Amino acid sequence: MSNSVPELLNPNLKAMPSDYLYHLDINVANTNDTSDIQQRFGDVKVVCMGGTGSRMRALAVYLSEVLGLPDSSDPEDLCARGHRYAMYKVGPVLCCSHGVGSSTFSVVLHELLKLVKYAGCQDPIFLRIGTCGGLGVPPGTVVVTKDAFNGLLRNEHEIAILGQRVVRPAKFSEEVIKDIMAYGVEAKDSFQTVSGNTMGTDCFYEGQGRTDGAICEYSDEDKMTFLKKCHSLGILNIEMEASMFASVTQKVGVKAGDVCVTIINRLNGDQVTITMDQKHEFEKRPFLVVGRYIKKLLLH
Ligand SMILES: O=P(O)(O)O[C@H]1O[C@H](CO)[C@@H](O)[C@H]1O
């Protein structure tokens, strides 16, 4: 691991005397002396994120066991007063929810990147631990993203800034992908973990070619043609954050990875029909993979 604090790409931050990370409800009262923030968060090495607060709480409890930390069976939600996101800290790991889709995720991602910068965290790694739809893999498969495609089937992320279309590349760290596959995967696992491309869309329904949303102006055949095209690009799963997450972290030079479990095979249908018990079991699969990877990483 190298030893550097992320360099953010905003010269204005240096001129701001204070910075209120509004959605996290964390106040950086003095940006020239962030010793209080360093004391609270300076040891953070990994920032895990996923859609729901309950998953992030369960992950925090799980990681505290894996890392042999003193009792963290009831971790405190550090952002409870913000009522937007939930965030837990277990040793050098933060587990923070991001909501559904890139827009809610990008808000908390900007604030988390500023948090690790103010805290002086050395070379933090950002991971998304999520659920997704699979393409040609059985439900319950864990997919570690290689390249992140957007809904236009491009390996990039597109965002409107000052009324202009800005397009940025969307690459995850090859080192993180390689290490997750090497240290996170075990032959004895009761499920498969594969590495493949991921499509991150802006809509769960039309954006993912579903025919069961409130609007659908294409045929089943059009949908299957699209999904097969995705599959031919090496896309093994579809979720709603990968391209934004890859592009923002790549832009600021922070290493990141995306590890998601499939809860449906989209080549067989659109409705998610697994029971909530099954979903909760599936959601724990990426915990195993990421837990082993984080343990190895922290031992280095
Ligand atoms: O399970 P999470 O992490 O929320 O991820 C997936 O689930 C949500 C859609 O149901 C989207 O956010 C998608 O990316």
Ligand SMILES: O=c1cc[nH]c(=O)[nH]1
């Ligand atoms: O099909 C699916 C399942 C989970 N999350 C998604 O974004 N899509």
